[in-house]
Amino acid sequence: MRFLSLQSHVAYGYVGNRAATFPLQRLGHEVWAVNTVEFSNHTGYGAWRGRTAPADQVADIVAGIEALGFLSRCDALLTGYVGDAALGDVVLDTARRVRAANAKAIWCCDPVLGDIDTGIYVKPGIDTFFRERAIPLADLVTPNHFELEHLTGMKVATMGEALAAARQLLRGPRLALITSLRRADGPADQIEMIAVGRDAAWRVATPLIGFEIAPNGTGDAVAALFAARWIETGDVAAALGQAASAIFAVLETTKALGERELQLVTAQDRLVAPPRRFTAEKV
Numbered sequence: 001m002r003f004l005s006l007q008s009h010v011a012y013g014y015v016g017n018r019a020a021t022f023p024l025q026r027l028g029h030e031v032w033a034v035n036t037v038e039f040s041n042h043t044g045y046g047a048w049r050g051r052t053a054p055a056d057q058v059a060d061i062v063a064g065i066e067a068l069g070f071l072s073r074c075d076a077l078l079t080g081y082v083g084d085a086a087l088g089d090v091v092l093d094t095a096r097r098v099r100a101a102n103a104k105a106i107w108c109c110d111p112v113l114g115d116i117d118t119g120i121y122v123k124p125g126i127d128t129f130f131r132e133r134a135i136p137l138a139d140l141v142t143p144n145h146f147e148l149e150h151l152t153g154m155k156v157a158t159m160g161e162a163l164a165a166a167r168q169l170l171r172g173p174r175l176a177l178i179t180s181l182r183r184a185d186g187p188a189d190q191i192e193m194i195a196v197g198r199d200a201a202w203r204v205a206t207p208l209i210g211f212e213i214a215p216n217g218t219g220d221a222v223a224a225l226f227a228a229r230w231i232e233t234g235d236v237a238a239a240l241g242q243a244a245s246a247i248f249a250v251l252e253t254t255k256a257l258g259e260r261e262l263q264l265v266t267a268q269d270r271l272v273a274p275p276r277r278f279t280a281e282k283v
Contacts, residue, residue: 002030007080009035014262015042019217020224044216052083059090071101080110088129108227109138116146136172142223144180157184166196179219195240202237204244204280215262237280245274
């Protein structure tokens with residue numbers, strides 16, 4: 001398959017396009033990466049250099065791909081971190097262009113806003129952009145636990161609340177993938193993901209790996225891995241189990257090596273063929 005991926009880029013570390021591109025390529029897919037920011041490193045370090053890409057530059061790169069006639073060959077659009085409102089307009093225009101060229105193309109929208117341990121780390125108004133403009137037009141939306149609560153205004157502490165909140169997002173998307181779900185009525189030593197459609201939902205749990213500082217970019221990698229498997233097979237449960245198994249293998253390697261950044265390259269064989277398999281179950 002061929003993916004057009006509009007996400008952030010860092011020189012050091014693995015978030016955004018750096019977290020999504022290599023896993024997809026390792027699975028045998030082509031990725032056309034368009035970078036929405038160019039940073040030295042992700043902002044979790046507290047200091048970084050670089051800048052947000054001008055909206056007209058991002059739009060021009062997409063237009064160049066379109067001019068070559070390649071958007072008709074694009075199977076999926078991946079979008080993540082949006083630096084400002086002008087880039088949001090470019091994301092929406094890109095989705096329109098891709099769908100005009102290939103009506104079967106899938107838009108996977110990762111509404112990057114923040115996380116439980118950081119709170120919101122995007123500019124004001126970006127949450128409104130995702131909630132009101134982007135998510136209603138996407139096919140697949142992939143928020144983490146914090147983003148699910150923020151986008152829906154609902155507190156999520158139980159599986160029932162998680163399912164109800166996820167379905168609030170399905171006013172356009174066919175499927176919502178909720179990552180890093182931690183609920184009060186679930187096992188304390190596990191972390192979960194759920195994939196929720198209008199008529200069915202699936203859950204997968206993996207052991208919680210303790211990090212002094214949790215690696216960034218996990219959600220970016222999971223969104224790409226799940227989207228690829230789901231688009232390829234149409235099997236939500238299988239895609240959920242495969243994505244969970246792959247990211248667990250990467251995190252396990254990262255922990256064993258004592259690294260802060262996801263060890264995607266070192267764990268590449270385990271990413272493709274995870275030694276430990278987790279199966280999704282219907283809920």
